[in-house]
Amino acid sequence: xxxxxxxxxxxxxxxxxxxxxxxxxxxxxxxxxxxxxxxxxxxxxxxxxxxxxxxxxxxxxxxxxxxxxxxxxxxxxxxxxxxxxxxxxxxxxxxxxxxxxxxx
Amino acid sequence: xxxxxxxxxxxxxxxxxxxxxxxxxxxxxxxxxxxxxxxxxxxxxxxxxxxxxxxxxxxxxxxxxxxxxxxxxxxxxxxxxxxxxxxxxxxxxxxxxxxxxxxxxxxxxxxxxxxxxxxxxxxxxxxxxxxxxxxxxxxxxxxxxxxxxxxxxxxxxxxxxxxxxxxxxxxxxxxxxxxxxxxxxxxxxxxxxxxxxxxxxxxxxxxxxxxxxxxxxxxxxxxxxxxxxxxxxxxxxxxxxxxxxxxxxxxxxxxxxxxxxxxxxxxxxxxxxxxxxxxxxxxxxxxxxxxxxxxxxxxxxxxxxxxxxxxxxxxxxxxxxxxxxxxxxxxxxxxxxxxxxxxxxxxxxxxxxxxxxxxxxxxxxxxxxxxxxxxxxxxxxxxxxxxxxxxxxxxxxxxxxxxxxxxxxxxxxxxxxxxxxxxxxxxxxxxxxxxxxxxxxxxxxxxxxxxxxxxxxxxxxxxxxxxxxxxxxxxxxxxxxxxxxxxxxxxxxxxxxxxxxxxxxxx
Numbered sequence: 001x002x003x004x005x006x007x008x009x010x011x012x013x014x015x016x017x018x019x020x021x022x023x024x025x026x027x028x029x030x031x032x033x034x035x036x037x038x039x040x041x042x043x044x045x046x047x048x049x050x051x052x053x054x055x056x057x058x059x060x061x062x063x064x065x066x067x068x069x070x071x072x073x074x075x076x077x078x079x080x081x082x083x084x085x086x087x088x089x090x091x092x093x094x095x096x097x098x099x100x101x102x103x104x
Numbered sequence: 105x106x107x108x109x110x111x112x113x114x115x116x117x118x119x120x121x122x123x124x125x126x127x128x129x130x131x132x133x134x135x136x137x138x139x140x141x142x143x144x145x146x147x148x149x150x151x152x153x154x155x156x157x158x159x160x161x162x163x164x165x166x167x168x169x170x171x172x173x174x175x176x177x178x179x180x181x182x183x184x185x186x187x188x189x190x191x192x193x194x195x196x197x198x199x200x201x202x203x204x205x206x207x208x209x210x211x212x213x214x215x216x217x218x219x220x221x222x223x224x225x226x227x228x229x230x231x232x233x234x235x236x237x238x239x240x241x242x243x244x245x246x247x248x249x250x251x252x253x254x255x256x257x258x259x260x261x262x263x264x265x266x267x268x269x270x271x272x273x274x275x276x277x278x279x280x281x282x283x284x285x286x287x288x289x290x291x292x293x294x295x296x297x298x299x300x301x302x303x304x305x306x307x308x309x310x311x312x313x314x315x316x317x318x319x320x321x322x323x324x325x326x327x328x329x330x331x332x333x334x335x336x337x338x339x340x341x342x343x344x345x346x347x348x349x350x351x352x353x354x355x356x357x358x359x360x361x362x363x364x365x366x367x368x369x370x371x372x373x374x375x376x377x378x379x380x381x382x383x384x385x386x387x388x389x390x391x392x393x394x395x396x397x398x399x400x401x402x403x404x405x406x407x408x409x410x411x412x413x414x415x416x417x418x419x420x421x422x423x424x425x426x427x428x429x430x431x432x433x434x435x436x437x438x439x440x441x442x443x444x445x446x447x448x449x450x451x452x453x454x455x456x457x458x459x460x461x462x463x464x465x466x467x468x469x470x471x472x473x474x475x476x477x478x479x480x481x482x483x484x485x486x487x488x489x490x491x492x493x494x495x496x497x498x499x500x501x502x503x504x505x506x507x508x509x510x511x512x513x514x515x516x517x518x519x520x521x522x523x524x525x526x527x528x529x530x531x532x533x534x535x536x537x538x539x540x541x542x543x544x545x546x547x548x549x550x551x552x553x554x555x556x557x558x559x560x561x562x563x564x565x566x567x568x569x570x571x572x573x574x575x576x577x578x579x580x581x582x583x584x585x586x587x588x589x590x591x592x593x594x595x596x597x598x599x600x601x602x603x604x605x606x607x608x609x610x611x
Contacts, residue, residue, distance in 0.1 A: 008610060012598050015605050022605075026192050034343070037185045041339035044178065044325035045332025051174070052324050057308040058315040060323055066177050070381055073184045077191055077373050084196075084366055092606045099608055 007098055014095035021091060025083050029076055036072055040065050107431030108249050115283070115439045119268065122279045126272035133472045136273035136479050137204035137454050138357040145364045147282060148355055149371020154281030155352050155447050156183055156376055157288060159241060159440045160506065162383060166413070167406025168328060169387025170399055173314075175328035176387050178335065180380040182342030184373060191369040194347045196362035197525045200607040201600070204357055205451075206350050206521065207459030210535060213524045213600055214593065217464060219535035224459045226517045226539050227350040231452040232493070233509035234351070235445060237502035239494025242441040249434050254498050261442055262491035268446045269453065269483040273476075274358060277446045284443040287436045289379055291414070295429075296382045298417040299389040307385060313392035322391075334565050341569035345510040348517030351451035362607050386413055411437070449490060453483035504555040511550060511569050515576035516542030523580050525604055528597045530580070531590040537583020542576025 043051055044062060051062035134140045143151070161183070169176025202208035210223040239258055246257035268276045303309035315323055329335050346352060356365045390399060390413040402408040411433045415421060418429035457479035462470045470478070520538045523530040549568030554561040565571075603609040 008599075011602055011610065015598075015602050018605055019601065030189075030192055033185060033188045037181075037343060038336065038339055041178065041335045042332075044174070045329075045335035048324055048326055052320065058311045058320070058323060059308055060320075062174050062325055063177065063311070063323065066174075066181050066384075069181055070184060070377060073188050074373065074377065076188055077370050080191055081366060081370055085363075089363065095602065096606045096608045099602065099606070099610055 007101055011095050011099040014091065014098055018088065018091040018095060022088060025080075025087075029080065033069075033072060033076055037069055040069060107427055108434045111431055111435035112249075112438055115287070115435060116264065118283060119264075119276075119280045119439075119442075122283070123268050123272040123276040126276035126279065130271075130273040130275055131473075131476065133204070133458070133475050133479070135275065136476050137458060138354070139274040139278055141358060141360050143278060143358045143364075143368075145359065145367030146371055147278070148359050148364070148368035149375060150285045151278045151281040151358070152352065152355050152368060152372035153289065153376040153379070154285035154440075154443050155355060156346070156372065157285070157379065157440065158238065158444045159245065159437050160237070162288065162292075162379070162440070163407045163410055163437060164405075165380065165383040166386045166390070167399070167403070167409040169384050170390040170409045171387075171396055171406040172328035173318075173322045173388075173391075174325045175335075177384040178325070178329075178338065180383045182339065183346065183380055184377040185339075185343050186346035187369055187373045187376075189343055190347055191366065191373070193522065194353070194525075195356050195365045195369050197604045198353060198521075199356045199359070199362045199365040201525065201604050202357065204354065205455050205459050206353060206517065207455055207463070209521065210524055211459070211463060212603070213530075213597075214532050214535060215596070216532040219532040220459060220464055222535045222539040223520065224455055224464070226348075226512070226520065226543065227455040227459075228452060229543060230348065230509050230513050230517060231350060231448050231455075233505045233512065234349070235448045235452070235490050236493045236497050237505045238441055238445050238448065239490050240497040240500075240502050242438070242445065243494055243498065245434075245438055245441060249438065255495050258491055258494040261445065262487055262494065264442055265446045265449055265490070266484055266487035268442075269450045269487065270480045273479075274450060277443075277450050278355075278358060280443045280446055284436065284439045285375070287432075288440060289375060291429075291433055291436055292379045292382050295410075295414055295417060295433075296385060299385055299413070302389065302393065302417075310385065310388045310392055314388050317392060318396070329566075331564055331566075333570055334567055337565055337567040337570035340573060341507075341510045341514050341567055344518045344573065345514035345569070348513030348521060349509075350455065350517070351447045354451055354454065383410075386410055389413060390416075445490065449483055449486050453479055453486045456486070457482040501556065504550055504553075507555055507567050508546060508550045511546040511567060511572055512543055514569050515546045515572040519573070519576040519580045523577075527584075528594055529584055529589070531584050531587050531593050533587020534580045534584030537586070538576050538580030541579025541583075542572060545572040545575045 053061040055061055055064045130136055165176055165180040168179055201212055206227055207220055207223040211220045242261040243254040243258040247254050268280055359365050390409045394416055399406050399409050411430050414433040415426040415430035418425035420426045462475050516539050520535050549563055549572055552562040553565055555566045599610045
């Protein structure tokens with residue numbers, strides 16, 4: 001019984017470590033897309049004259065930033081999948097191993 | 105017209121055949137609610153694309169861009185950014201923490217009957233607010249395409265939807281979505297290539313042409329969303345509201361594990377993202393080549409822009425190619441509505457049968473066979489109710505309900521869901537506080553706003569998310585504090601975290 005508690009505690013510790021690593025990646029990534037997208041809506045709402053600056057032919061800054069947000073979302077998605085597969089998943093598997101070790 | 109009917113009849117036959125096949129494979133609760141969790145990432149990605157691309161989205165975004173320029177492009181970008189939130193914060197924890205519904209997540213976390221009831225209320229309000237305008241839209245669209253009356257059109261859509269859901273459950277609903285998404289994305293790709301071919305694959309030329317025709321103001325923001333705060337509110341509603349739409353989120357229960365859930369979000373981000381970027385190109389192309397006057401003459405809100413563009417690209421009115429492409433887009437639009445109302449009906453009956461009847465009323469004491477029967481009967485009842493509401497909605501301004509659906513999702517469901525997954529001291533009081541404040545503030549502000557009262561609005565914003573969402577979070581915090589420390593719940597949170605982040609529940 002005491003060793004059972006030990007394994008569950010180890011699993012708790014491992015999950016906390018996993019969460020710490022997740023936060024290290026997810027907080028900056030979330031800030032990047034929220035700032036980029038909500039910033040764009042603020043620009044559209046309050047900075048019409050800047051949104052209208054021509055960038056390429058008649059394509060203005062607003063449309064260029066919309067295009068940028070598409071690309072940014074796709075890049076973030078690919079980066080996230082890499083990080084999750086290579087970093088998060090092994091840590092989660094470690095915690096599961098400790099837990100199922102306890103259940104045996 | 106007749107081409108549309110032939111193509112639509114073909115889609116109907118295929119989907120009914122799928123339902124027959126799915127019905128034979130649907131016997132347990134896991135089958136009915138979640139397709140037994142056996143879908144692949146690609147299948148779920150297509151189904152998510154189907155769920156999220158309602159007719160309002162793919163006809164609406166194209167029309168808005170054509171008539172108002174940049175604001176339409178904002179509407180189209182929102183869904184993709186929304187999936188960033190889902191991918192980073194929601195999809196995998198949700199997959200790990202629940203089984204069939206959002207209510208499951210709240211029930212697992214709180215282990216309290218009252219908080220389950222709050223979760224059920226959030227799901228039912230969002231789904232009905234979404235379902236009613238879809239039924240009304242179906243009535244208008246089918247009448248437009250076939251000439252049958254509005255009431256019969258709604259009944260026809262309702263019957264097809266009930267058959268898919270009651271017999272085929274999640275498996276049939278998913279495959280109806282996949283078929284429709286594949287057709288829609290195929291049509292979109294074809295139209296995109298043909299539109300870009302008009303300008304030798306240089307999209308900048310499209311913008312040059314539109315600006316030459318309508319002046320630089322056309323390409324500026326604010327033509328549709330006049331109030332700057334509405335721009336921001338829309339942005340917030342979209343990025344956070346999607347995570348609170350139960351019919352989209354339950355899709356993550358149809359895959360075997362968190363890793364597959366993750367991959368399926370990547371699928372939808374590329375499939376739907378490219379498609380929605382396409383609607384911006386479609387809109388500008390239609391404005392440049394067909395002209396806003398023609399588009400407005402066909403439909404005041406510009407909702408027929410995409411079918412008209414398809415007709416134009418296929419060779420014009422009366423040509424075989426033109427009529428074929430028009431018919432195809434129109435048939436896909438009807439199939440889209442059918443698929444989305446099916447998903448909403450399934451999600452609503454899941455929460456009524458599973459969360460409310462089985463878990464709340466009966467405390468989980470119902471065997472699997474009996475529960476499936478209850479869920480099937482519930483879906484028939486919900487379907488009939490949806491038909492009745494659709495008929496009542498004729499001629500009523502339902503635009504406010506669309507806003508309400510996304511606003512309640514962002515202001516009530518989203519705060520409760522995210523705090524359940526991540527905040528140790530969140531408790532039953534917080535669930536009730538967040539749900540109540542988020543729901544009431546969304547409903548009240550939407551009802552006194554311009555979408556409902558027009559010029560007599562008591563409140564300036566069409567979309568109140570910018571205020572109601574912070575209020576929802578505030579309600580959740582205050583509710584948690586007033587309820588006091590729930591020590592058992594906080595102790596359980598460590599075990600809950602293991603489940604949320606690994607998918608394995610400690611015994």
